[in-house]
Amino acid sequence: MSNSTDNLQKIKSSLKRRSRSESRFRWYGRVAIIIGLAAVLALFVDIISKGHGAFKATYIQVDIHYDGDRLGVTSSADKSQLMQANWDALVKSGLREKFSDVSGRRDKRQLYKLVSNGTGFDLKEHLVANPLLLGETESQWLLADDDIDTYYKSWLDGEPYDARLTKKQIQWIDQLHQQGDIRLQLNTNLLTRGDSREPEQAGIYGAVMGSLLTLLLTLMLSFPIGVAAAIYLEEFATKNKFTDFIEVNINNLAAVPSIIFGLLGLAVFINFFHVPRSVPIMGGLVLTLMTLPTIIITSRAAIKSVPPSIREAALGMGASRYQVVLHHVLPLALPGMLTGAIIGMAQALGETAPLLMIGMVAFIVDIPQGFTDPATVLPVQIFLWADSPERAFIEKTSAAIMVLLSFLLIMNISAVWLRKRLERRW
Amino acid sequence: MKQAKAAAKSATDTKSNPKQNLEVDTTQATVGNRFCENPKMSMRDVNVFYGDKQAIYDVSVDIAKNEVIAMIGPSGCGKSTFLRSLNRMNDTVDGCKVEGEVLLDGHNIYQQNLDVVELRARVGMVFQKPNPFPKSIFENIAYGPKIHGLADSRVDLDEIVEGSLKKAGLWEEVKERLHQPGTGLSGGQQQRLCIARAIAVSPEVILMDEPCSALDPIATARIEELIEELSQNFTIAIVTHSMQQAARVSHRTAYFHLGKLIEVNPTEQVFTMPEHQLTEAYITGRFG
Ligand SMILES: Nc1ncnc2c1ncn2[C@@H]1O[C@H](COP(=O)(O)OP(=O)(O)O)[C@@H](O)[C@H]1O
Ligand SMILES: [Mg+2]
Numbered sequence: 100m101s102n103s104t105d106n107l108q109k110i111k112s113s114l115k116r117r118s119r120s121e122s123r124f125r126w127y128g129r130v131a132i133i134i135g136l137a138a139v140l141a142l143f144v145d146i147i148s149k150g151h152g153a154f155k156a157t158y159i160q161v162d163i164h165y166d167g168d169r170l171g172v173t174s175s176a177d178k179s180q181l182m183q184a185n186w187d188a189l190v191k192s193g194l195r196e197k198f199s200d201v202s203g204r205r206d207k208r209q210l211y212k213l214v215s216n217g218t219g220f221d222l223k224e225h226l227v228a229n230p231l232l233l234g235e236t237e238s239q240w241l242l243a244d245d246d247i248d249t250y251y252k253s254w255l256d257g258e259p260y261d262a263r264l265t266k267k268q269i270q271w272i273d274q275l276h277q278q279g280d281i282r283l284q285l286n287t288n289l290l291t292r293g294d295s296r297e298p299e300q301a302g303i304y305g306a307v308m309g310s311l312l313t314l315l316l317t318l319m320l321s322f323p324i325g326v327a328a329a330i331y332l333e334e335f336a337t338k339n340k341f342t343d344f345i346e347v348n349i350n351n352l353a354a355v356p357s358i359i360f361g362l363l364g365l366a367v368f369i370n371f372f373h374v375p376r377s378v379p380i381m382g383g384l385v386l387t388l389m390t391l392p393t394i395i396i397t398s399r400a401a402i403k404s405v406p407p408s409i410r411e412a413a414l415g416m417g418a419s420r421y422q423v424v425l426h427h428v429l430p431l432a433l434p435g436m437l438t439g440a441i442i443g444m445a446q447a448l449g450e451t452a453p454l455l456m457i458g459m460v461a462f463i464v465d466i467p468q469g470f471t472d473p474a475t476v477l478p479v480q481i482f483l484w485a486d487s488p489e490r491a492f493i494e495k496t497s498a499a500i501m502v503l504l505s506f507l508l509i510m511n512i513s514a515v516w517l518r519k520r521l522e523r524r525w
Numbered sequence: 526m527k528q529a530k531a532a533a534k535s536a537t538d539t540k541s542n543p544k545q546n547l548e549v550d551t552t553q554a555t556v557g558n559r560f561c562e563n564p565k566m567s568m569r570d571v572n573v574f575y576g577d578k579q580a581i582y583d584v585s586v587d588i589a590k591n592e593v594i595a596m597i598g599p600s601g602c603g604k605s606t607f608l609r610s611l612n613r614m615n616d617t618v619d620g621c622k623v624e625g626e627v628l629l630d631g632h633n634i635y636q637q638n639l640d641v642v643e644l645r646a647r648v649g650m651v652f653q654k655p656n657p658f659p660k661s662i663f664e665n666i667a668y669g670p671k672i673h674g675l676a677d678s679r680v681d682l683d684e685i686v687e688g689s690l691k692k693a694g695l696w697e698e699v700k701e702r703l704h705q706p707g708t709g710l711s712g713g714q715q716q717r718l719c720i721a722r723a724i725a726v727s728p729e730v731i732l733m734d735e736p737c738s739a740l741d742p743i744a745t746a747r748i749e750e751l752i753e754e755l756s757q758n759f760t761i762a763i764v765t766h767s768m769q770q771a772a773r774v775s776h777r778t779a780y781f782h783l784g785k786l787i788e789v790n791p792t793e794q795v796f797t798m799p800e801h802q803l804t805e806a807y808i809t810g811r812f813g
Contacts, residue, residue, distance in 0.1 A: 337619065406656075408652065408654060408656035409658060409659070410617075411614070411617070411656065412652065412656040412657070412658060412719070412722075413658070413668075414617055414645070415614060415645060415649065415650040415652070415723075416645065416668060416672070416722065417642045417644075417645035417646040417669065417672065417673060417726065418642075419642055422672055426668075426672075
């Protein structure tokens with residue numbers, strides 16, 4: 100009797116200790132999660148605060164007179180005339196008209212530097228699109244030079260950065276601001292153009308296309324090969340020393356630093372098979388090597404999770420092994436395989452090092468149109484911009500990171516969605 | 526050594542493996558009525574190995590047409606192993622090797638050029654745990670006929686599905702929900718679905734490995750009834766751990782012990798006057 104009350108006493112006192120250690124343990128977990136979230140939040144705040152500016156660009160309003168005589172253009176359909184015309188002169192005369200008090204060659208040169216040096220080209224495109232403008236005058240918003248852009252944005256934020264401007268230029272900007280002839284506008288270049296030496300003209304469309312082409316090829320190669328390998332290893336290969344050896348190797352490959360795959364690609368594909376460098380084919384091949392182990396491992400896990408009783412049922416009905424795989428194992432394993440593939444693709448999307456080894460780090464202005472056009476990819480573009488000295492590339496870099504992160508986010512969300520969608524609950 | 530020699534000497538008629546050294550009395554051949562005329566299946570000197578480990582020793586027995594033969598014995602004695610060697614389901618187990626002859630209508634199913642696909646269509650199987658495909662009830666039944674090309678048209682297929690479900694006594698319960706998942710049925714219904722799936726390809730023999738062990742008594746009773754009905758058209762070999770079940774559904778009962786077939790006799794006799802003392806020990810509950 101006294102014994103049992105004794106025990107109760109002991110249990111009661113231990114209860115308190117147990118619940119205390121349990122709540123302590125919960126707090127450890129919470130603190131860990133808070134630290135993680137804080138780090139992610141800090142990263143996002145930093146990137147967004149730096150990068151959001153890049154989605155707007157500074158534009159200056161100037162009256163442009165499309166003077167046919169001066170350009171030597173009689174018809175906007177004549178290509179050779181358009182080629183030879185001095186478009187910059189249009190911009191310059193427009194600017195001179197706006198600031199009629201500016202004289203002297205040095206001042207004028209400073210004045211011309213207010214707008215981007217690609218403006219002449221833009222005007223030509225504009226005239227081709229609107230042939231009726233020939234001989235007319237139109238007031239147009241011209242893209243400002245990157246130094247002006249940087250200054251104007253920082254000035255609007257209250258901490259002007261004027262290191263790269265002259266006093267006169269600052270004065271002109273002031274004047275433009277008072278007249279309402281300078282403003283921030285959506286930066287369409289960022290998402291529609293390729294790379295450029297001039298920050299205000301640089302865009303990530305080329306890199307996005309390069310990434311898409313490279314990833315498409317990676318997916319087309321690595322998914323079927325990976326799934327086929329996984330099915331063979333799980334369903335057909337007899338378990339022996341040799342398959343064990345293969346398994347160990349696949350697991351090891353998944354852990355190999357990605358730059359090694361770049362070197363392998365360089366040695367095998369470029370030096371031996373003479374695949375051209377800097378093109379999506381090359382990138383796709385190297386990234387396929389890199390993603391294959393991931394896809395094989397996740398696919399095998401997905402196949403393993405199909406209950407053996409289903410296989411037995413089908414075999415017992417007289418299905419061949421191939422039919423068992425095709426009719427039962429694959430449909431059940433597919434959501435897991437697709438999730439694995441998307442995770443592999445997300446990894447490949449962010450991969451930089453191996454692509455540096457195979458020349459996808461080149462400066463490429465043109466938008467790649469196919470698998471054999473020279474291209475770069477998003478993370479490499481980020482690397483290139485982060486490495487550029489112009490201050491305006493800082494916000495571009497962060498903007499490119501934002502684009503990359505949103506692609507990753509989309510991929511991860513679609514992985515979750517696919518899994519929910521395809522997973523059968525019966 | 527002496528023991529092994531003795532075993533070999535007295536076991537020449539059963540062709541038992543002289544290497545074996547069981548703690549049971551292995552010198553005796555299977556007792557009882559194990560052979561019959563015109564058997565549907567007959568097994569001769571079947572030995573089954575998992576790697577180096579032998580699971581079945583020299584089993585010889587016949588299964589008559591349209592009979593229900595029950596296989597009983599303590600767990601781990603090799604009932605499932607033996608049953609699965611009758612439609613070569615053991616082929617799917619790595620390292621499993623079957624020796625001896627298993628004849629279906631006089632033809633050895635282990636001969637080299639035999640296609641297991643055809644064999645398994647003729648010798649169907651129902652497993653311990655109900656294992657419907659994660660597909661609709663209709664698709665579950667239609668699967669076998671589809672892969673074997675048994676239905677010429679959609680109407681044919683509908684007929685096969687309906688007929689199989691009726692034979693399995695499930696039609697009335699599911700006819701309104703043929704296109705709902707088979708896994709949504711109760712355990713007993715699922716097992717009858719699996720039986721319907723097996724008979725949809727009109728097999729000659731149905732192997733059942735403890736088909737009721739995962740079911741409640743009412744569902745079990747329904748399956749037992751069903752087995753009795755099916756025995757009019759099919760030959761059935763059923764493994765069971767329940768002696769009552771064996772007594773209720775089977776015509777003959779085979780008692781296995783440590784991989785050996787100890788006794789085969791008409792069920793009534795096995796449960797009233799077992800010939801072998803091991804059988805007696807088992808049915809009186811001295812081990813199991
Ligand atoms: N896949 C396997 N691999 C190795 N040994 C097995 C395997 N399946 C069964 N065995 C062994 O074979 C013997 C017979 O098993 P089993 O036929 O399942 O017995 P029962 O169905 O009578 O309970 C047991 O000793 C078991 O451990
Ligand atoms: Mg068993």
